[in-house]
Amino acid sequence: MKAGRVQEADELFGKWVERELVSNGTNSPRYADLLYHWGALLFGADVFDVAASKLSLCIDCRSRLSGQGHPTTLEAMKMLSECFRSVGRVQEAVAMYRQVKTGMESNAAQAADPADTDHGMSVLLASMSYLELCNNLCACLHQLQ
Numbered sequence: 001m002k003a004g005r006v007q008e009a010d011e012l013f014g015k016w017v018e019r020e021l022v023s024n025g026t027n028s029p030r031y032a033d034l035l036y037h038w039g040a041l042l043f044g045a046d047v048f049d050v051a052a053s054k055l056s057l058c059i060d061c062r063s064r065l066s067g068q069g070h071p072t073t074l075e076a077m078k079m080l081s082e083c084f085r086s087v088g089r090v091q092e093a094v095a096m097y098r099q100v101k102t103g104m105e106s107n108a109a110q111a112a113d114p115a116d117t118d119h120g121m122s123v124l125l126a127s128m129s130y131l132e133l134c135n136n137l138c139a140c141l142h143q144l145q
Helices: 003-024 029-044 048-066 071-086 090-111 119-125 128-144
Strands: none
Touching: 003 029, 029 048, 029 071, 048 071, 071 090, 071 128, 090 128
């Protein structure tokens, strides 16, 4: 994406977030979604520090609204982990990757039929998102050695 387009999109997100704050405050799912997509845009443009601040706000909001273990909260936490990793904050990335991994495993266990203890984990292991997360966590742990 060209720098001019990123700047234009960044400005639009700023206006949308400001409008959402005026209309509904910080306890709005739309506010959290705007912050997530704003952070994703900045992450994709390699503006990691600013992306991390938007994603942190998103995580705070989604945690308040839906809980720390909700899939949308975990999704934002995963992206923030990748921001941390991209700027060399590997220990923080590892800690957050581990939180996301635990949350995903917990969600899979809760979704499974109690009589079929292996099914939830089988579904989880088939998930590309989970496998990517585990791969990134392993890469970070390798960096720390």
